[in-house]
Amino acid sequence: MTSVEGRLDAAVDERRGDVEAYLSALVRTPSVLGAERPAQLLIARRLKAAGLQPSLVDVPVARAAADPSWAPVDRSYAGRPNVIATVPGTGGGRSLVINGHVDVVSPEPVGWWSAEPFSGRIDGGRLLGRGAYDMKGGLVAALWALESVRAAGPTLRGDVRFESVIEEECTGNGALAARLDAPRVDAAIIPESTNLEVFTETPVVLWVEVTVIGRPAYVGRPGEYVNAVERAVALIGRLREAVRAPLTLSVGTIRGGDWPSTVPLECSFTCRVSAPREWPVARARETMERLLAEAAAADPWLAEHRPTVTYPGFQAAGWSLGDAGAPIHALLGDVHAAVCGESLRHAPFPGTADGRYFAARGEPAIYYGPAGANQHAPDEWVDLDSVRLVARVLARTIVEWCA
Numbered sequence: 001m002t003s004v005e006g007r008l009d010a011a012v013d014e015r016r017g018d019v020e021a022y023l024s025a026l027v028r029t030p031s032v033l034g035a036e037r038p039a040q041l042l043i044a045r046r047l048k049a050a051g052l053q054p055s056l057v058d059v060p061v062a063r064a065a066a067d068p069s070w071a072p073v074d075r076s077y078a079g080r081p082n083v084i085a086t087v088p089g090t091g092g093g094r095s096l097v098i099n100g101h102v103d104v105v106s107p108e109p110v111g112w113w114s115a116e117p118f119s120g121r122i123d124g125g126r127l128l129g130r131g132a133y134d135m136k137g138g139l140v141a142a143l144w145a146l147e148s149v150r151a152a153g154p155t156l157r158g159d160v161r162f163e164s165v166i167e168e169e170c171t172g173n174g175a176l177a178a179r180l181d182a183p184r185v186d187a188a189i190i191p192e193s194t195n196l197e198v199f200t201e202t203p204v205v206l207w208v209e210v211t212v213i214g215r216p217a218y219v220g221r222p223g224e225y226v227n228a229v230e231r232a233v234a235l236i237g238r239l240r241e242a243v244r245a246p247l248t249l250s251v252g253t254i255r256g257g258d259w260p261s262t263v264p265l266e267c268s269f270t271c272r273v274s275a276p277r278e279w280p281v282a283r284a285r286e287t288m289e290r291l292l293a294e295a296a297a298a299d300p301w302l303a304e305h306r307p308t309v310t311y312p313g314f315q316a317a318g319w320s321l322g323d324a325g326a327p328i329h330a331l332l333g334d335v336h337a338a339v340c341g342e343s344l345r346h347a348p349f350p351g352t353a354d355g356r357y358f359a360a361r362g363e364p365a366i367y368y369g370p371a372g373a374n375q376h377a378p379d380e381w382v383d384l385d386s387v388r389l390v391a392r393v394l395a396r397t398i399v400e401w402c403a
Helices: 005-016 016-025 037-049 132-152 172-178 228-242 281-297 300-303 323-340 355-359 384-402
Strands: 055-057 083-088 095-101 126-128 159-167 188-190 197-199 204-213 248-256 266-275 306-310 343-347 367-368 381-382
Touching: 005 016, 005 132, 005 172, 005 197, 005 248, 005 381, 005 384, 016 037, 016 126, 016 132, 016 384, 037 055, 037 132, 083 132, 083 172, 095 172, 095 384, 132 281, 132 381, 132 384, 159 172, 172 355, 188 355, 197 323, 204 281, 228 248, 228 266, 228 281, 228 300, 266 281, 266 300, 281 300, 281 306, 306 323, 323 367, 323 384, 355 367
Parallel strands: 095 159, 095 188, 188 367, 197 343
Antiparallel strands: 055 083, 083 159, 126 381, 197 367, 204 266, 204 306, 248 266
């Protein structure tokens, strides 16, 4: 271990109690869709306390929506900023972005949790709460690493840019917006919930909303009406039978009806669909629309009154680490082995994340973050020892990459 590495490790370790308390506070600050601002303000304050000058930047909808990878939505982006801060280098070194998302999925149904979903409670080395693992633990590990580098590391020649973005969990529009004014970088690290592994690829992911209509009549006169909920449920069954590997499909929401004694005339269900990484998004959409049309054709009513299809969220292209990531990948692997005492493991990830926006610009990105469990499920937790290890790895990697 060099003297610089020793100073970095010591700087990480001496902050552990304070950082874990901060992570707990961040988890206790709910940042579900539309309510990300309080958590972003907490992150901005931490960056400012570290001597940086964070900017809170709202998504520039008009500009971002002109990008072909924009996911169209009908909600407002006002007051829901990304947080951006830069540690400027002296010049001549390689640049690095550390990017993570602050948004978390809903904790519902909360009755399935063994404790309050946003407790931030520490129990036996685990910090519990929605977003602890996905991905506030990794986001805080990155902050921890930056603070430690500034406290103990040498002068950096390359810039380090920190980004806390919104909407990774449903569109990716936050990361897309962050790229619009960002300078080109030599590499990006995304400290996602990877269990101290590196993700090597992610699939195409779509959100597909299907709306079925019925025919009105008094509910007491069967045979005169068409129940949209019943037709939608039957359609889901046929669609499930039609969707086979390499596609996957999960129905995440269903909405229909507003009174038990009234025939529901509309029913919408929204699916999360994944397709092979190599597929264009357009191919995945066309395939799903074809399968849906075939499933609807088996019902005489739906054959005549075809369901409508919209795309309310993810239109996410596939991503691969690829050969472009070799230099940052090799460095991170060496640092991980030195810090953790074992070789870096690799695995594909069955979900999507924001690395695709770096790939679209020809910038290598790598996913690497702490361990935990129950991502998008009750009783989510992150392992605090692994958060510290990630902070150590990131601190050393920042210094070696940007020196």
